[in-house]
Amino acid sequence: MYRSEFLQTLAARGHIHQLTDAEALDAAAAAPGLVAYVGYDCTAPSLHVGNLATIMLLRRLQQCGGRPIVLLGGGTTKIGDPSGKDSARRLLDDTEIAANKASIRTVFERFLAFGDGPSGALMVDNAEWLDGLAYIPFLRDYGRHLSVNRMLAQDSVRLRLEREQPLSFLEFNYMVLQAYDFVELARRHGCRLQMGGSDQWGNIVQGIDLGRRVGCPDLLGLTTPLITTADGAKMGKTAAGAVWLNPDQLSDWDYWQFWRNTDDRDVGRFLRLFTDLPLDEIARLEALEGAERNVAKVALANAATALCRGPEAAARAEATARATFGEGGAGEGLPEARVVFPVGVIDALTATGLAASRGEARRKLAEGAVRFEGQVVTDAEARLPHPGRLSLGRKRHARLVPA
RNA sequence: GGAGGGGUGGCCGAGCGGUCAAAGGCAGCAGACUGUAAAUCUGCCGACGUCAGUCUACGUUGGUUCGAAUCCAACCCCCUCCA
Numbered sequence: 001m002y003r004s005e006f007l008q009t010l011a012a013r014g015h016i017h018q019l020t021d022a023e024a025l026d027a028a029a030a031a032p033g034l035v036a037y038v039g040y041d042c043t044a045p046s047l048h049v050g051n052l053a054t055i056m057l058l059r060r061l062q063q064c065g066g067r068p069i070v071l072l073g074g075g076t077t078k079i080g081d082p083s084g085k086d087s088a089r090r091l092l093d094d095t096e097i098a099a100n101k102a103s104i105r106t107v108f109e110r111f112l113a114f115g116d117g118p119s120g121a122l123m124v125d126n127a128e129w130l131d132g133l134a135y136i137p138f139l140r141d142y143g144r145h146l147s148v149n150r151m152l153a154q155d156s157v158r159l160r161l162e163r164e165q166p167l168s169f170l171e172f173n174y175m176v177l178q179a180y181d182f183v184e185l186a187r188r189h190g191c192r193l194q195m196g197g198s199d200q201w202g203n204i205v206q207g208i209d210l211g212r213r214v215g216c217p218d219l220l221g222l223t224t225p226l227i228t229t230a231d232g233a234k235m236g237k238t239a240a241g242a243v244w245l246n247p248d249q250l251s252d253w254d255y256w257q258f259w260r261n262t263d264d265r266d267v268g269r270f271l272r273l274f275t276d277l278p279l280d281e282i283a284r285l286e287a288l289e290g291a292e293r294n295v296a297k298v299a300l301a302n303a304a305t306a307l308c309r310g311p312e313a314a315a316r317a318e319a320t321a322r323a324t325f326g327e328g329g330a331g332e333g334l335p336e337a338r339v340v341f342p343v344g345v346i347d348a349l350t351a352t353g354l355a356a357s358r359g360e361a362r363r364k365l366a367e368g369a370v371r372f373e374g375q376v377v378t379d380a381e382a383r384l385p386h387p388g389r390l391s392l393g394r395k396r397h398a399r400l401v402p403a
Numbered sequence: 404g405g406a407g408g409g410g411u412g413g414c415c416g417a418g419c420g421g422u423c424a425a426a427g428g429c430a431g432c433a434g435a436c437u438g439u440a441a442a443u444c445u446g447c448c449g450a451c452g453u454c455a456g457u458c459u460a461c462g463u464u465g466g467u468u469c470g471a472a473u474c475c476a477a478c479c480c481c482c483u484c485c486a
Binding site for chain 2: 230231233257260261262263264265267290291292293294297321324325356357358359360362363364366367368369370380381392393394395396
């Protein structure tokens, strides 16, 4: 059992996969002011729910009095992390990276309190020190401490090689720079702990080793389990794509619905991982049976949405859900399409995005999946005379409003 | 460098001159059953189009043919074995 509040919390909520040195970390976390970081690459304009596991780690650290550092990989994104990939991904140019970075950083303000205090969160960009690295001095100062033998044994590299997939020298350097990041953060900000997903274990350990050799001993590492859903899929991938954290990539309504539609078997686990609800409250919600489980799912959706999008957004989404599902109405938060009445059903279906193409709209009509104001519509020629709720299936709804 | 094998729809994977918008599986969507769950069964699943039909697709570019994912040539990429 751990002594520190931080590790106790993480353990109780299911955040821990591996620790490099449990006792040392427990001791470090028990003392005030532990500084820890997680790195995020800027490969997309938004992080997604898959990243939530580590974001929550930073949040919990801050709640326990530690200082979280968000490292945006403006520098490492130029290289591309080969971990878990069979092929190199497209290289992003500087403009894309800068735009992604600017967009990503906004979401952290919801989860962390930034500031200069002892537990104020900090955001840094590794381009700050990586861009200016001089090759030869870097090789002489750090390269000699890095063992190629060991790097080759690293999963991210080994698996690639075993599968006879090409691995460029550029990608090979990713772990070198990540290791260097850790050392740099230790020096600049007294950062002792790097956290990350379980796939980052190798990279984290590299950093710790490098630190030991260049005068930053006693660095620590912690990884979270890869979060999968009960049916075995990686969390956060839906048909529509990733579940983005940024509101301009995914509406509050859809974000809330993502959580509301959680598989029964995942509800307790997700409540612990992704909300701040107290554990005894979670235990109570988790014990609910049958249709009562929906109460737990609403609680999960509310809490998760409140964290990421704010309490108002969560309340709005819940009200929309109640109006839409409970009362058969058309809640305010539903997606809207502006149309000229009367509008053909097929046009309405494509305009609202309920159907991706006119052909699909036609098929769904034939399947009896389309309803307007709760009435099934099967005639592809039907014209909808006035504003109202258009539904495809029981879950997907949209509002038609006058243009 | 030499000898073979291969590149097919979101993924896996059949097809090897017409009946191929292309078997099957997975994923996805919908219907039934439910609790906006799971499991199960059923249907759908390139685009446009009033079920006719048109267009775009089987690595790329040309060619043979009435007709090509299927044959030929060149090119690009990948794999296996040999050096």
